[in-house]
Amino acid sequence: MAHDAGTDTPELTAGDGVRRRDFINIAAASAAGVGGVVTLLPLISQMAPSADVLAESSVEIDISQIKPGQAIKGVFRKQPVFIRNLTPAEVAEANKVPTGSLRDPQSLAERTKPGKENWLITMGVCTHLGCVPLGAGEGEVKGEFGGYFCPCHGSHYDTAARIRKGPAPTNLEVPEYAFNSDTVVKIG
Amino acid sequence: MIRILSLLVGLFFTAALAWSFGNGAVNFAREGKPATVESAFHEHPKALHLASDGPFGKFDKQQLQRGFQVYKEVCAACHSLRLVAFRDLKAIGYNDDEVKAIAAGFNVPGLDPNTGEANTRPGLATDYFPMPFANDIAARAANNNAVPPDLSLMTKARHNGAAYVYSLLTGYQDQPAELLKTFPDAKTPQGLHYNPYFANLNLAMAPPLTADGQVTYGDGTKATKDQMAKDVAAFLVWTAEPKLDKRNQTGWPVLGFLLFATILGYLSYRTIWAEKKKH
Amino acid sequence: MSFPWANEYKPSHPFMQWMDEKLPLPRFVYNAIGAGYPVPRNLNYWWNFGILALVCLTLQIVTGIVLAMHYAANAGVAFDSVEHIMRDVNWGWLMRYAHANGASAFFVVIYIHIFRGFFYGSYKAPREMVWLLGVVIFLLMMATAFMGYVLPWGQMSFWGAKVITGLFGAIPLVGEPIQQWLLGGFAPDNAALNRFFSLHYLLPFVIIGVVVLHIWALHIPGSSNPTGVEVKTESDTVPFHPYFIVKDGWAVGAFLFLYCAVLFFAPNMLGHPDNYIPANPMSTPAHIVPEWYFWPFYAILRAFTFDFFFIPAKLMGVLAMFGSILIWFFLPWLDKSPVRSGHYRPTFRKFFWFGLIPTMLVLFYCGGAPAEEPYVMFSQIASLYYFAHFLIILPIVSSIERPDPLPFSITEAVLGHDDKAALGTTA
Known part of the structure; x- marks a missing residue:
């Protein structure tokens, strides 16, 4: 913008005049650019989880009914959690x-x-590609190590839900949790 | 050719309009404008000034909490607030534990985990305010055949909403004698209540704020009827537009920046065009 | 379009040269809105509104795509999903208010753009196609705006959908089946809401297509100008870039300032409170009106209150409402005056300022007022003038009017003299 303006006005190419003019044009273009970039922020952040989704980011689960050797599938952030x-x-x-x-x-x-x-609380999400492993439900296959088995690509987890065999890179994730009492656990 | 056609079409429409106008004017001259009891006695809302008014407005959280208390103790028996969740109350100054306690004080629909039958359970922070009636039919049956409207958006769903709520709550009165003299058929029917701020003057809701001190404010504010009406109106401004504070706070920097950028743009325009204006 | 003196695109960077051979998109932009497009130097601020309309269209499409990520087009949840956007989605309130007020801003801009065309004779040869495409864009905008207003599924949404589709019910014999076909039912419901959403998402892209044609058609003869005298020599024009880029640029800034003032501090000023009440098929709002930008046409619709011979008033109203816009298509052939600009047409100018403009203001006012006297009589007189203006007055005035003398050239109009005029050069 500044250059084109300059070419039409040769008599003004000397001295401070040109520098001041260029400055104004550059400043105006920069302001427009800054405005455009700032406008992107709400457009991008609107896709992040909304307030109602975030509000459900913690859940309290009653564990009084789980006998030794049993497991339940809870729901935490719309994903299974194994207790x-x-x-x-x-x-x-x-x-x-x-x-x-x-x-x-x-x-x-x-x-x-x-x-x-004795309370093993993990996400029910295989660390390989996110399938739900078997082993928490009554009668489900528990894999070669007696913990969990992911049927998608054959990952075997042991009784501490650690990866022992198969493609998964890490152990099943342990979410943040705390015991509110002996019978209620708060996850998240 | 096209202009002859246009002339004919033009004459057709203008003639039809002249015909409508002529007939209407004759009727109007003969009968005049019928006076209705609403046009004569309906009143516009009283002036109400809230901290949230105007571009510099900001919620008065203390007042919103008082208004919430009025809603909870007076309005909630009949009126739902279905678009507001308990967790939202954090925005008017309650902390997590207080929100939890407030939520637990409401019973929300639930399921018996063993039988699957419908029951109720204490609310959680993520729950929304429960409906006071199971459905519209139940609401109608319990309220003299009028469904109490949801209040979440009330102050945006009426012209001059906050002032309307305040005026309606404080506007109950006896029917003016003059009204009955002019419109003898317009006597308020049994079970309805005269209120000049209501669109058709007679409303099914009995006066909800009946006495000073009907609620006891925690902050020591004297709970006059006027004060309670103001507070609940302020609270309903918040329920309808919870992002009002943020909107006002965002607006000023945006306008400031646009003004700055526009002035720069204008100066740039002047410099670039300076020579073209001369030759 | 090209005047012989138009700057030619000469890429200096090797990559741009390579690009120019393979896909000359930069050249296209350069010739369309860059230094390669010579524009009459005397354009006034009324000529900024074309670019502003483009800004509005972009704004609406961007915010609309964002809203569609959160909106649910189902009669059961549509209203609540809009409130979800307002309350829980990050910046959702900003997106929704920007979109709702953006529609109003778009219409403000487009009405000014259209009436600039009326006054300066922009519809005249050789720019008839530009005008015709513009009217098509306006019709598409109206359809898009109407369907968009239905989406929040409030009381005005529902009853607007019912009343507007009811217009088609006025057509003899086939009216009712057409109305049911449009709605996919006997009254607006899920089927109608879903198709309105689908079309509301589609039509803006159709509008983009027609806008491209509109601008293409404009670039063939080049922009008109306030004198209505065609460009003759290089001194009549300046390159679009930087001269009009910077002029449009600051105008966009000023426009956004006003738009944001409404958006942030009075976002519901132009809306109707009843649309914050969920749709209720069992109860009609006391005073049902469309959005403000439809008011003139709504006033014309309601102006027909008595059957005219054998034609029912309802059908007359519908005919007149659609006709009031369709007659714009014939404008280039109704106004035969060889002089374009209203500046040099004393009689036309009087009818424009003292006839058409007050008429439009009355129609705007009456369309938003209750359907009772005296508003109905006012809108009848205004509608009568509206049709008379375009169909009777314009053709007659353009035949008998004696225009004022035109300047020799744009340069002369701007500088008060043109050396070429003295030399007797002609275009």
Whole structure:
């Protein structure tokens, strides 16, 4: 813009006049550019989760009915969350494995809350490509390691929901949670 | 040719309009404009000034909380607020625990987890204000054949909404003797209540704010009828337009920037055109 | 379009040269809205409204696409989904208010654009096609705006849909089947809402297509100008860039300032409160009106209150309402005056300022007023003049009027002299 204006006005090519003119034209174009970029912000952020979706980002689940050896599927952020009451045998089996030998080294204690090591709470989302693994429901296949098995691409998880075999890169994710009481857990 | 046609079409429309106008004018001259009781006695809302008025407006959260209290203790028995969730109340100054407690104080529809039968459970922060009646038929049956309207958008769904709510709540009165003299047929029917701020003057809702001190404000404000009506009107401005604060706060920088950019643009225009204006 | 003196696109960068050979899009832009398009130097601010309309169209499409990401076109949830946008979606309130007020801004701009055309004779040869395409755009805009207003599914949405489709019911014999076909039912419901949403999303892109044709057709003869005298020499024009880019640029800034003032501080000023009440097929609002930009045509529709011979008043109203816009298509052939600009047409000018403009104002006012006296009588007189103006007065005035002397050229009109005139050069 500034250059084109300059070419038509050769008699003004000397001195401060041109610099001031260029400055105004550049400033005006820049202001328009800044305005355009700022306008993009709401257009982009409108696609982020809305207030009602965010409000449901934590959930309280009653676990009083889950007996040792049983598991339930809860819903957390529109995805399944597995809450499993491990039997002493399952705890022992999980603790038996040397963590150093694992693909994603974590002990059961690191994946549970102190004093509540029998409560294994993980997302029911395979870390490979996001399918829901089997093993939480009554009678479902638990895989070669007695935990969870993802039928999509054959990932096997053990009783601490750690990846032991198959393509998944990491253990099933442990969401942020806390025990409100002995019977109610708040996830998120 | 086209102009002859246009002339004919033009004459056709103008003649038809002249015919309508002539007939209408004759009728109007003969009968005049019929006076109705609404046109004679309906009143425009009283003036009401709220902190949220105007481009610099900002909600008075203290007042909104008082208004919410009036809604909860007086209006909620019949009027729903279905577009507002309990979590929204954080915006008028309640903290998470207070919101939880308020929500738990309302019973919302739920399902028995064992039998699947419909029941009610205490509300959660994510729940919306529950409907006071199961459906419109139940609402109609309980309210003299008039469904109490939802209040979420009330102040945007009426002209001059906040002032309308305030005027309606404080506007109940006896029918003027003059009205009955001029329109003897317009006596307020049994079960309705005369209110000059209501469109057709007679409304099914009984005066809801009946006495000073009907609610007890936590902040020590004296709960006169006038004060309660103002507070609940302010609260309903918030329920209808919860983003009002943010809108006003965003508006000023945007206008400031546009003014700045426009002035720069104008100066740029002047410099670029300067020579063209001369030769 | 090209005047012989138009700047030629000469890319200097090797990439742009390569691009110019493979896909000469930059050349196209350069010739359309760049330095390669010579524009009459005397355009006044009324000529900014074409670009402003383009800005509005862009604004509506961008905000509309955003809203469609959150809106649900189902009679059961449409109203609540709009409130979801207003309350929960990030910046949703801004998007919705921008879109609703954007429609109003678009019509303000387009009405000024149209009436600029009326006054300056922009519809005349050689620009008839520009005008015809413009009227098509206006009709498409009206259809789009009407269907958009139905989407929030409030009381005015519902009853607007019912009344406007009811217009087709006035057609003898086939009216009622047509109305049911339009609605996909006996009254507006899910079927109607869904198809209105579909078409509301489609039509703006059709409008873009016709806008491209409109601008293409404009570039053949080049822009008109306030004198109505055609461009003769290079001194009559300036390149679009930078001269009109910067003039349009600051006008867009001023426009956005006014638009944002309404958008942020009075976003519901132009809307009707009843549309914040969910649609209720069992109860009609006391005073049902369309959005303000339809008021003149709504006033014409309601002006016919008595059957005219064997033609029912309802049918007359519908004919007149559609006719009031359709006659614009014939304008280039109704006004035969060789002089374009109203500046040099003393008689035409009087009818324009003291006839057409007040008439439009009365029609705007009466269309929004209740259907009672005296508004009906006012709108009858105004409608009568409206038809008389275009169909009777314009053809007669353009035949008998003696125009004022025209300037020799645009340059002369701007500078008071033109060297070429002295030399006796002609175009």
